Amino acid sequence: MARTTTAEPPSPFPDRAQRLASRTAKRDALLLAAVRMFNERGFHATSLDDVAASLGVSKPTIYHHLGNKDQVLFECVSIGLGQLREAAAEAAAKPGRGIDRLRDFLIRYARINMDDFGRCVIRTGDEAMSPDSAARFRSLKREIDDALRGLIAEAIADGSVVEDDPKLLAFTLAGALNWPARWFAPGGALRATEVAERxxxxxxxxxxxx
Amino acid sequence: MARTTTAEPPSPFPDRAQRLASRTAKRDALLLAAVRMFNERGFHATSLDDVAASLGVSKPTIYHHLGNKDQVLFECVSIGLGQLREAAAEAAAKPGRGIDRLRDFLIRYARINMDDFGRCVIRTGDEAMSPDSAARFRSLKREIDDALRGLIAEAIADGSVVEDDPKLLAFTLAGALNWPARWFAPGGALRATEVAERxxxxxxxxxxxx
Structure with a gap:
C-alpha cells in the first residue's frame, strides 16, 4: 500500500541546479566566516586554517571555493564595494533634488560600512594585498569616489548643496561615514540605520x- | 703665539648635557624613520632591520634606544596622542564661545592627523599591538575622545552648537577629520592647514x- 501511495523518493544525487545552489551556499558561508575573522582579528592575524576550522572544514576546501588568502580578501572587499556601487546607481536614478539623491546615497553608504563586507573595505589597507589585488581594489574604490563626487556635483549644480570644493567635500563626508566601520558595535543603543540617518x-x- | 691667543680646544669628551642631547636626537631620528616606514608600508610589512638600515645603523641600536617593534609602535602613537592631548588642553583653556574652542581644537586635530605621528595613531589598529600596549593605546585614545566630547558639551551648553547627541556628533566629527590620515598627500594643491580649516x-x- 505504501508502495502505491508514496511519491517518488527524492534522488540522492543532486541535479545541476541543486549542485549550483549548494556551491553558492558554501562559498557564501566561507566568505562570511572569513570577513568576520578579518574584521575582528585583522588580516595578518587571521589564518585560513582558522577560518576553515570555524566551519568544520579544512583549508583545501577554502582554496577550492575561493583561492588563496589574498584572493579571499579581494573577494570580501569586492562584495562590499559592489553593495556601495549598487547604492550609488540606485540613488543616481532617483528623481528629486540633488541633495535628496545625495542624502539617500550617504545613508546607504554609512549603513553598508557598518555591515561585514563594507567594514572590510574600510579596514583593509592596500599594503595587506598583493600588488595586483591592491591595484584592482584602488580602481574599484575610485568608482565609488567618482559616484559620490558626481552626486555632489549635481546637488551643487541645482543649488541644493552650497560648497565650492566638491572633492574636499567628498573626502569629508566619506571620512565621517567610513568611521563607523571602526567604532559601530551592532547591538548598541542605536540601530545601524538610525545611526546612519542621524x-x-x-x-x-x-x-x-x- | 698660537698657543697664547687660541681658546681652549673643545674637549673631545662630551659632557652630560651633550650626551643627553645626542641621545635625544638619536631617539628622535629613529622614531621618525620608524613612523614613516610604518605609515608607508604598514606595521606588519616593516622590519626594524629596514628602519635601522635607513639610518645606516643596525637593529640593536633601535633596541637600545627604543626597545622592540611593539614598543617602537607604542612610542610612535604616544607621540601623536600627546600632540592631540596638548591641542585639546590649549583649546579648552581659551576664552570665548564653546563653538570657537571646538573649532580651534578640530582644526588642530585634523592638522595633527596629517602629520607623521598623528597619521600613525589613525592607521594603527589594536590588533597590531601586544595586549598590554593595545590596552594603553585604547586608554590614551579615550582621553582624546573625552576631551572632544567635553568641548562639544560646553558648546551645546552655551547654545553655540545645536545638537542633542554629543557622543554621535563626536564620532562624526572625529571620523571626518581622521580620514585625511589615509588620503592627504603632503605637497598636493592644498596645504595641510588650509585643508583642515576648510x-x-x-x-x-x-x-x-x-
Missing amino acids: MVAMLIAGIAPR | MVAMLIAGIAPR
Whole structure:
C-alpha cells in the first residue's frame, strides 16, 4: 500500500541546479566566516586554517571555493564595494533634488560600512594585498569616489548643496561615514540605520545654529 | 703665539648635557624613520632591520634606544596622542564661545592627523599591538575622545552648537577629520592647514543652503 501511495523518493544525487545552489551556499558561508575573522582579528592575524576550522572544514576546501588568502580578501572587499556601487546607481536614478539623491546615497553608504563586507573595505589597507589585488581594489574604490563626487556635483549644480570644493567635500563626508566601520558595535543603543540617518542629518545641517 | 691667543680646544669628551642631547636626537631620528616606514608600508610589512638600515645603523641600536617593534609602535602613537592631548588642553583653556574652542581644537586635530605621528595613531589598529600596549593605546585614545566630547558639551551648553547627541556628533566629527590620515598627500594643491580649516568649516556650517 505504501508502495502505491508514496511519491517518488527524492534522488540522492543532486541535479545541476541543486549542485549550483549548494556551491553558492558554501562559498557564501566561507566568505562570511572569513570577513568576520578579518574584521575582528585583522588580516595578518587571521589564518585560513582558522577560518576553515570555524566551519568544520579544512583549508583545501577554502582554496577550492575561493583561492588563496589574498584572493579571499579581494573577494570580501569586492562584495562590499559592489553593495556601495549598487547604492550609488540606485540613488543616481532617483528623481528629486540633488541633495535628496545625495542624502539617500550617504545613508546607504554609512549603513553598508557598518555591515561585514563594507567594514572590510574600510579596514583593509592596500599594503595587506598583493600588488595586483591592491591595484584592482584602488580602481574599484575610485568608482565609488567618482559616484559620490558626481552626486555632489549635481546637488551643487541645482543649488541644493552650497560648497565650492566638491572633492574636499567628498573626502569629508566619506571620512565621517567610513568611521563607523571602526567604532559601530551592532547591538548598541542605536540601530545601524538610525545611526546612519542621524550622522547624515548632522553633516547636511551642520552644527551651528541656523 | 698660537698657543697664547687660541681658546681652549673643545674637549673631545662630551659632557652630560651633550650626551643627553645626542641621545635625544638619536631617539628622535629613529622614531621618525620608524613612523614613516610604518605609515608607508604598514606595521606588519616593516622590519626594524629596514628602519635601522635607513639610518645606516643596525637593529640593536633601535633596541637600545627604543626597545622592540611593539614598543617602537607604542612610542610612535604616544607621540601623536600627546600632540592631540596638548591641542585639546590649549583649546579648552581659551576664552570665548564653546563653538570657537571646538573649532580651534578640530582644526588642530585634523592638522595633527596629517602629520607623521598623528597619521600613525589613525592607521594603527589594536590588533597590531601586544595586549598590554593595545590596552594603553585604547586608554590614551579615550582621553582624546573625552576631551572632544567635553568641548562639544560646553558648546551645546552655551547654545553655540545645536545638537542633542554629543557622543554621535563626536564620532562624526572625529571620523571626518581622521580620514585625511589615509588620503592627504603632503605637497598636493592644498596645504595641510588650509585643508583642515576648510573641512572644519564644512562640518560646522553643513552643506545645505542657509
